[in-house]
Every structure is written in structure tokens, then in C-alpha cells.
Amino acid sequence: GAVVSQHPSWVICKSGTSVKIECRSLDFQATTMFWYRQFPKQSLMLMATSNEGSKATYEQGVEKDKFLINHASLTLSTLTVTSAHPEDSSFYICSAPRTGRFNEKLFFGSGTQLSVL
């Protein structure tokens, strides 16, 4: 199956700093990637849809200036949490459809646990 690599697996940072999370499709080109946030024992909450070569589409209630998404190539999307605060602590996961169709099988990264002190 297709492989999506997410890095780092976990990060601890001080309040006010920025954190970048990378999501790479290793063996396919991903024109679209999805970024989710997940709280303990809860479902995935879609934050934004990352589109290669164009602006990301953010879900209602997600601050664009807070969660910066860049999809500069067909294999890499990044999520930057700017000026992180303790309430941003969460598990962040990316995914991508190999076919480019939003509702087909998704391949997920392994997730990033962010802890903001």
C-alpha cells in the first residue's frame, strides 16, 4: 500500500513558539492532503484540505493565521502551528488519497503529538 510519512512523531515546545509538522507521500504524488486534529478518545476533526500549488481550504472555525499550511510539492505538505499555546496541544494527523479523489481510500501519517508548555 501507499506510504505517508509524518514527522515529527512528538514535539514539546514552549508557549509562543511555532512548530512545523511535515507530511510526505513516499510512493505516490498527492495533489491533496488532509490535516486533522484529534483529542484523546475522540474522533478526527478535519482542519483543512491542503492543495498542491494553491491555497489550503480551511474548515469553519479553524484559524488560517494560526495553522499555516503549505503544499509546495506533490509529495510534501506542512502544517505550522504559529505562536502555540497550551490549548493547541493535541494529536495532529495528515492523510492523502492516492487517487486524488477525496472520498476514496485514505493513507494516513502516523500522527504528531504536540504538547505546548
Next chain:
Amino acid sequence: SQQGEEDPQALSIQEGENATMNCSYKTSINNLQWYRQNSGRGLVHLILIRSNEREKHSGRLRVTLDTSKKSSSLLITASRAADTASYFCATDRASGSRLTFGEGTQLTVNP
């Protein structure tokens, strides 16, 4: 409103038993998918069933879909301790739309 809702929220069984999880949804779909998530990890795709299919098998997994009741079930037969994970259903609301994930069922298989 939640598109996909699983029940039960948590299920604890003994190794060798079968585990059944259910998913209900509200709007018409093109396909329904089941994913598994081990604690602290990303999700892994298990099976996709399309709206014109009623049943699908993959190894020890059996998925059914009843579009008239807007519900699906995932059956894991002869469960193993390694099946312990959270299981999520995901649905699309229309052709080409993004997936919406349910709240998940936490399955614990006791050795």
C-alpha cells in the same frame, strides 16, 4: 450533526470471540469505509463498501451496508489481542466529497 456514529462506544471481549461494531449515518452516501487506529498512531484503512454493495469480506472482517437503514456493521471474527484498537467508520456525503469520521468504537480484546 455527526454523519457517522458508531456504537457501542466501547467493547471488551475475550480472545476468540467475535466483535461487532455498528455505524449509522444521516445522509445518502457513495461509499462507507472502516478504519482502525492503534493508540497514538495514524489510521489504517480496513475496507470500503460502496452504496450498491450489501456485504464485503476481507480476511476476518465482514462489513455489511444497509442503505435503507443508513447503517453499517463491522464484524471481526475470532478476535485476537492484537485487534485491540479504535475503529472508525467514515462516510462521504456526495460524490467527491471529503470523508467524515464517526466517533469510533474502542475495542479491547482480552487475552
